[in-house]
Amino acid sequence: MTTTADAGAPARSGNAQTVHELFERRVALTPDATALSRGAERIGYAELNARANRLAHLLRERGVAPGSNVAVCAERSPEVIVALLAVLKAGGAYVALDPKQPYERHRTLLADSGANVLLTQEHLLAGLDGLPEPVGHPVLLDRPDPSLADRPATDPGLPGDPERPAYIAYTSGSTGTPKGVVVPHRAVLRLVTEPNFLTIGPEDAVLQFAPVAFDASTLEIWAPLLNGARLAVVPPGEPGLDQLAETAENEGVTIMWLTAGLFHQMVDGPLHRLSGVRQLVAGGDVLSVTHVNKALAMLPGIRVVNGYGPTENTTFTCCHVMTEPVESDTVPIGVPVTGTRIQILDEQGRPVTGEEPGELYTGGDGVALGYLGRPEQTAERFVPDPTAPGRLLYRTGDLVRRRADGVVEFLGRADHQVKIRGFRVEPGEIEAALLARPEITDAAVVAQEHTRTGRRLVAFYVADHGLSVPELRRGLARTLPPYMVPAAFVRLMAMPLTLNGKVDRAELRKDVNRDRPDLGSDYRAPEGEVAEALALMWGDLMEIDGIGADDDFFELGGHSLMATQITADIATLWGVEVPPRAFYENPTVAELAQVVEELKR
Amino acid sequence: MTTAEEADSTTCAVVVNDEEQYSIWPAGNPVPAGWRPTGFQGGKAECLAHVAEIWLDMRPLSLRRASADAA
Incomplete structure (x- = not known):
C-alpha cells in the first residue's frame, strides 16, 4: 500500500499527474485562447507556455531539479505566473515570499526552505540586498536575461510525479517560527479539477488578487489555467475597494475570491459593480449571514460560496454554495470538496454521534506532505487515517458540528490560533518575538473583537520599565508580517492568571484599554x-x-x-x-x- | 478538546506507513490498516521527540525512489 494519489485524481485530470502537465494539455487543446489578461495586455496559452518553458530551461541550468525549492519574491503580475509555471516545469516547488513582508522574514524563509534560486523583480532588488548564496544572485522576471530568447520554447518534459511538492506555503507557527506546509501536485489537482463547489470553463475569467504567499492563490491561479479559462491579473499595489471592483468589471471577471473582511466591505460598498460575477467565493474567516444575504439579493443569479479550509489540506476542505438566502444563524462551511473525506472526532479520537460537536480531521488527496523539515510537528498533526489504509488525516484544530441535513458548521478553535484579515496567526509566534526583547519578562497576545473593524490583536506585556510603543511596533515589524504586528500594546504589572496558574486569556480578551499609547511624543490637541x-x-x-x-x-x-x-x-x-x-x-x-x-x- | 497535559498523560506508539511517513497513535488501540508500530512507546512528547530523531528524510518513499531512478 502506498500513499500515492488514488485512482480518483488521475482519472479526474485525464492522465496528467502534475499541474504543469495538465496545463500543457490545455495549451495543446486551445493554444490561441487567452490565458492571462491585465488591461489591454493579453497572453495566450501557447505564448504563456513558451515563456514558461524558456525560463524553465534557464532554471534547469541554474541547478533547479526535481526536489529543489525556488523562491519567488515579486509583485502581482503576469511575470509571476510565468515564474510559477517555470518552477514546476523545472521540477521544483515554489516558495512565495510576499514583498510586503520584512527582509528578516525573507531571510528566515529562504534559509528554512533551502531555496537554491530566487526569482524577483528589479525594483525589489534593493530590499533583497545582501542575501547569502546561492540566492544572492536572483533571476529578474521583469528584465529577462537576454539569453532567454535562445532557450528552447519546448516543454522540458521531465517525468512527473503527483507526490512531488508543487509549493511550500508558510504559516504562522505557535513555537515562534513559521512553518512551511509542503503541498504536492496531486493536492492542487484535487482542488481545481472538476470541483464540486465551482463551475469553471473556457468562458470564465478569474481575478488574481491574493498574494501568491497566501494559499487562496492556488485556487485563483490554477483553477482558470487548468480549465482553459482566463486569469485576470489585478495591477500591483494595494487597490481600494472601488479600484478592485472596477478591475473586476473591466476585465469581465466571472469568478472571484475575497477574504471574509474584504467581502463584507465589498457588500457594504461597490457591490453593484460586480454584476458580471457569477460566482463569488469568500472565506478565510467567518462570513456574516447579513452580508451573504445582501449579496444574494443585490446580484441576481449569483452563487456565493463559503470556502473553508486550512493550508494543510490545500486551500479548501469544505465549501457551502449558496443561491438562496441563508436562514441559519451562521453561514455553514458546507460539505467536503471533491477528493476530500472529513471526520468529526471527540477528545478520545472517536467519531461523534449525530450533531455533537467535535474536532474536524480531514483526509483525501488534498492532504499536504507535512511541514518542511519538522518531523515532530508533522507527526503531531498528520495522523493515520483509520478509514483509508496507509493514508494521513490532518488534524485541523477547528471545532465543527454536522447538522442533520449533512451540512457542517464551524464553531471555533480548539487552541489559541486566530484569523486576522484572513491570515492565520499563532499568538505564540508573536509572544516569542516579544519575549525575545530583554526588557519584556512576560507576554500574551489575544484577539479582541470590534464591531466595525473586526478582530484585532492586542499585546499585553510585563516589563521592568515602560517601552515606547512605536519602538516596540517597529521592532516586531522587522521580523513579523504586517498582519501579525499587534494593533495595541498594553503594559501590565502582572499577567492575570486562572486557577491553574495559566495566563487568563479570556480575561485579557475582555480587557479593552482605550488609553492613548506611549508614542514617545507629546499630545497636541487636533485643531479645526x-x-x-x-x-x-x-x-x-x-x-x-x-x-x-x-x-x-x-x-x-x-x-x-x-x-x-x-x-x-x-x-x-x-x-x-x-x-x-x-x-x-x-x-x-x-x-x-x-x-x-x-x-x- | 484535548489539552496538552491530557495528551501527555496518554501513552502513545510511534507508527509508520509504507511510504515511511511517521506518526503517533494511542498505544493499545488497534493500529489502522497500512500502518505498523515501530515498537517505540511513551508519552506524547517522548514519541514526537523519537520521531524527530528517526525521520530524517521526510519525502515519501515512492518519491525518494523516483528521484534516485532519475538521478
Whole structure:
C-alpha cells in the first residue's frame, strides 16, 4: 500500500499527474485562447507556455531539479505566473515570499526552505540586498536575461510525479517560527479539477488578487489555467475597494475570491459593480449571514460560496454554495470538496454521534506532505487515517458540528490560533518575538473583537520599565508580517492568571484599554473641524481615546483595511475621495486633515 | 478538546506507513490498516521527540525512489 494519489485524481485530470502537465494539455487543446489578461495586455496559452518553458530551461541550468525549492519574491503580475509555471516545469516547488513582508522574514524563509534560486523583480532588488548564496544572485522576471530568447520554447518534459511538492506555503507557527506546509501536485489537482463547489470553463475569467504567499492563490491561479479559462491579473499595489471592483468589471471577471473582511466591505460598498460575477467565493474567516444575504439579493443569479479550509489540506476542505438566502444563524462551511473525506472526532479520537460537536480531521488527496523539515510537528498533526489504509488525516484544530441535513458548521478553535484579515496567526509566534526583547519578562497576545473593524490583536506585556510603543511596533515589524504586528500594546504589572496558574486569556480578551499609547511624543490637541472629526474617526476604529494631532496612523496601529474604512467615512462626511497613498504620505491626523481640506476646496 | 497535559498523560506508539511517513497513535488501540508500530512507546512528547530523531528524510518513499531512478 502506498500513499500515492488514488485512482480518483488521475482519472479526474485525464492522465496528467502534475499541474504543469495538465496545463500543457490545455495549451495543446486551445493554444490561441487567452490565458492571462491585465488591461489591454493579453497572453495566450501557447505564448504563456513558451515563456514558461524558456525560463524553465534557464532554471534547469541554474541547478533547479526535481526536489529543489525556488523562491519567488515579486509583485502581482503576469511575470509571476510565468515564474510559477517555470518552477514546476523545472521540477521544483515554489516558495512565495510576499514583498510586503520584512527582509528578516525573507531571510528566515529562504534559509528554512533551502531555496537554491530566487526569482524577483528589479525594483525589489534593493530590499533583497545582501542575501547569502546561492540566492544572492536572483533571476529578474521583469528584465529577462537576454539569453532567454535562445532557450528552447519546448516543454522540458521531465517525468512527473503527483507526490512531488508543487509549493511550500508558510504559516504562522505557535513555537515562534513559521512553518512551511509542503503541498504536492496531486493536492492542487484535487482542488481545481472538476470541483464540486465551482463551475469553471473556457468562458470564465478569474481575478488574481491574493498574494501568491497566501494559499487562496492556488485556487485563483490554477483553477482558470487548468480549465482553459482566463486569469485576470489585478495591477500591483494595494487597490481600494472601488479600484478592485472596477478591475473586476473591466476585465469581465466571472469568478472571484475575497477574504471574509474584504467581502463584507465589498457588500457594504461597490457591490453593484460586480454584476458580471457569477460566482463569488469568500472565506478565510467567518462570513456574516447579513452580508451573504445582501449579496444574494443585490446580484441576481449569483452563487456565493463559503470556502473553508486550512493550508494543510490545500486551500479548501469544505465549501457551502449558496443561491438562496441563508436562514441559519451562521453561514455553514458546507460539505467536503471533491477528493476530500472529513471526520468529526471527540477528545478520545472517536467519531461523534449525530450533531455533537467535535474536532474536524480531514483526509483525501488534498492532504499536504507535512511541514518542511519538522518531523515532530508533522507527526503531531498528520495522523493515520483509520478509514483509508496507509493514508494521513490532518488534524485541523477547528471545532465543527454536522447538522442533520449533512451540512457542517464551524464553531471555533480548539487552541489559541486566530484569523486576522484572513491570515492565520499563532499568538505564540508573536509572544516569542516579544519575549525575545530583554526588557519584556512576560507576554500574551489575544484577539479582541470590534464591531466595525473586526478582530484585532492586542499585546499585553510585563516589563521592568515602560517601552515606547512605536519602538516596540517597529521592532516586531522587522521580523513579523504586517498582519501579525499587534494593533495595541498594553503594559501590565502582572499577567492575570486562572486557577491553574495559566495566563487568563479570556480575561485579557475582555480587557479593552482605550488609553492613548506611549508614542514617545507629546499630545497636541487636533485643531479645526476636520482634524477633530478625523481624530474621533480613527479613535472609533482603533478604540483609542484622545488621539492627538501629530499621532501617526500606523504607529497607532492603523492598517490598509482601516484606511479603506476611513476613506469611506471621509467620502460620506465631506464628499471627497482621499487616495490610498495619502495615509502613507500624510500619516498624522493634522497632515491627513490638510489633505481633506485641500480636496474640499 | 484535548489539552496538552491530557495528551501527555496518554501513552502513545510511534507508527509508520509504507511510504515511511511517521506518526503517533494511542498505544493499545488497534493500529489502522497500512500502518505498523515501530515498537517505540511513551508519552506524547517522548514519541514526537523519537520521531524527530528517526525521520530524517521526510519525502515519501515512492518519491525518494523516483528521484534516485532519475538521478
